[in-house]
Amino acid sequence: MDDISTGTLLLILAGLILVSAYFSGSETAMMSLNRYRLRHLRKEGHRGARRAGELLEKPDRLIGLILIGNNLVNILASAIATVIGMRLYGDVGIAIATGVLTLVVLVFAEVTPKTVSALYPERVAYPSSALLKVLLKVLSPLVITVNFITNGFLALLGIKTKPEEDDLSQEELRTVVHETGTMIPSRHRDMLLSILDLEKVTVEDVMIPRAEIFAINVNDDIKVINKALTHSPRTRVVLYRDTIDDVVGFLHMREVMRLLTKQQFTKATLLRSSKEPYYIPEGTPLNVQLLKFQRNNERIGLVVDEYGDIQGLVTLEDILEEIVGDFTTSATPSVSEDIQPQQDGSVLIEGSVSLRELNKEMGWHLPTNGPKTLNGLIIEFLEDLPQEQVSLKIEQYPMEIVEVRENRIKTVRFINLNPE
Missing domain, CATH: 3.10.580.10 (CBS-domain)
Structure with a gap:
């Protein structure tokens, strides 16, 4: 490097830092891609998605390629920075170059590109996948050699290198539906969640x-x-x-x-x-x-x-x-017809009403793991057929039996609509 001027070395150093930023950003962007959106775009024929998907099918080779490129660039940048530091400040310049280069690489080649890539993974990953695919072909012998050694070492530690299936569980799918926000109308979102709940009912x-x-x-x-x-x-x-x-x-x-x-x-x-x-x-x-x-x-x-x-x-x-939800043409009385708010703030409720529907209508949390109706819940709680004018409290819900007919509780008055 003695024949190369300091200005030229600075330009080369700046270029190496940009290349390092490219590798760092590409790594974060590729690993941050939404796998399900990626599959959808691949089916739609999106070129960038197809390239990225092919690279992610063998993540060990992709990571190996990016790390090989990044480390080579960073090592070369460190050597050039050392030469520049010694030319400008002598032996003290080694320490100065190390400190300055560390700060520059950290800010411009690591944190900044990785932050941008994490925020906008598709914008970074799809264009960069074109160059990564070319580099993978050029450096494939080196990448394969490094991966062979790495996978052998992982095998000795008992770690499997084959990626696990990223299928969603029911609860994870529920979370995805909840977080769709305005992408799916609330009515459609409720229907999807209801379908997921069918096996629980x-x-x-x-x-x-x-x-x-x-x-x-x-x-x-x-x-x-x-x-x-x-x-x-x-x-x-x-x-x-x-x-x-x-x-x-x-x-x-x-x-x-x-x-x-x-x-x-x-x-x-x-x-x-x-x-x-x-x-x-x-x-x-x-x-x-x-x-x-x-x-x-x-x-x-x-x-x-x-x-x-x-x-x-x-x-x-x-x-x-x-x-x-309920059909307007249904001949069966709706839950709301079995609930009659009173002027004193209490509510008269038919004993035959479903506990699930009552909880849904009123926003309550009456237990549903046993009897299915309000009548059955009260009888199980009292362990007897109650008489009229009997008051009780189930969980935090105070109530009074108003009418009993044919060995069944006909009407119940809930006294407090907003139990704590």
């Missing part, structure tokens, strides 16, 4: 309880049956013999109208027009039952316990409402 959480199933005894007089059907609040009716546990089928009101139009309304034609009952084991998650409805071409089913006794009724609409 069972058919018992959304079913119509046994006592509220609209059913008709086929052994009744035909006139009684006719009157009940004409006043049916639902489009599908359960037909049974004497007891609800002896179900003979489901009847669609469309079939009833067809029979009435053709004046063929008899018990025999009703039974022939009905569809065989479809049974669902209690505890079935909603995501499983949704697939079963689709696979079996069913829209309605009866939930049975381990003894075969009917516990309730679930429809396809009930499951879909868990995803998209």
Whole structure:
């Protein structure tokens, strides 16, 4: 270097620092890329994404290339800085050059480019991947040799060099959906989260309880049956013999109208027009039952316990409402209709209301790991059928039993709407 002027050495040193900044920034940018967005852009045909994806398929070679280039440049820059320091300040210049170069490299070749690359990884990674790909081909013998030694050393330590799959867990996917912000409309985001929650919700959480199933005894007089059907609040009716546990089928009101139009309304034609009952084991998650409805071409089913006794009724609409919310055309009363705010600040609530829906509607946290309805929760808590005017407190929620009918709690008054 004796034949090279100090000015030229300074220009070379500045160029080496820029190259070092390139390697440092490229490393941070490549490692900061969103893998899922990268896959999407590769499928869309983005050239930069394709190049970056190919490099990241073998991260050990990419890191080896960047570190080889960065270290070579930094070592050469250190040697040049030492020569410049000795020319300007003699032996003391070595210490001065070391200090100045350390500060310059730290600020301009490390912190600054890495910060920019971390903030804007795609803007840095995609253009730089073109040069990195060329350098990888040129320096491939050296990179392969270094990686062979490194991987051998890691194998001795029992460390696997094969990258793990970066699949998202359900909770991680939930976090991603939450953090999409304005990229996804809030309504769509809620629907996605509801789909993720389907496996946590069972058919018992959304079913119509046994006592509220609209059913008709086929052994009744035909006139009684006719009157009940004409006043049916639902489009599908359960037909049974004497007891609800002896179900003979489901009847669609469309079939009833067809029979009435053709004046063929008899018990025999009703039974022939009905569809065989479809049974669902209690505890079935909603995501499983949704697939079963689709696979079996069913829209309605009866939930049975381990003894075969009917516990309730679930429809396809009930499951879909868990995803998209209540349908305005639903004949089933909504939760809000079972909640009646009073002038004194208390709230009257039907005992048959679902605890999950009540918590969702009121923003409460009543326990849902046991009974599914408010009536069941209170009976389990008291371990007895309560009387009217009995007050109690479950968790932090004080309440009073207002009305008991047919061994069931009909109405409950919640006294404090904002428990602490």
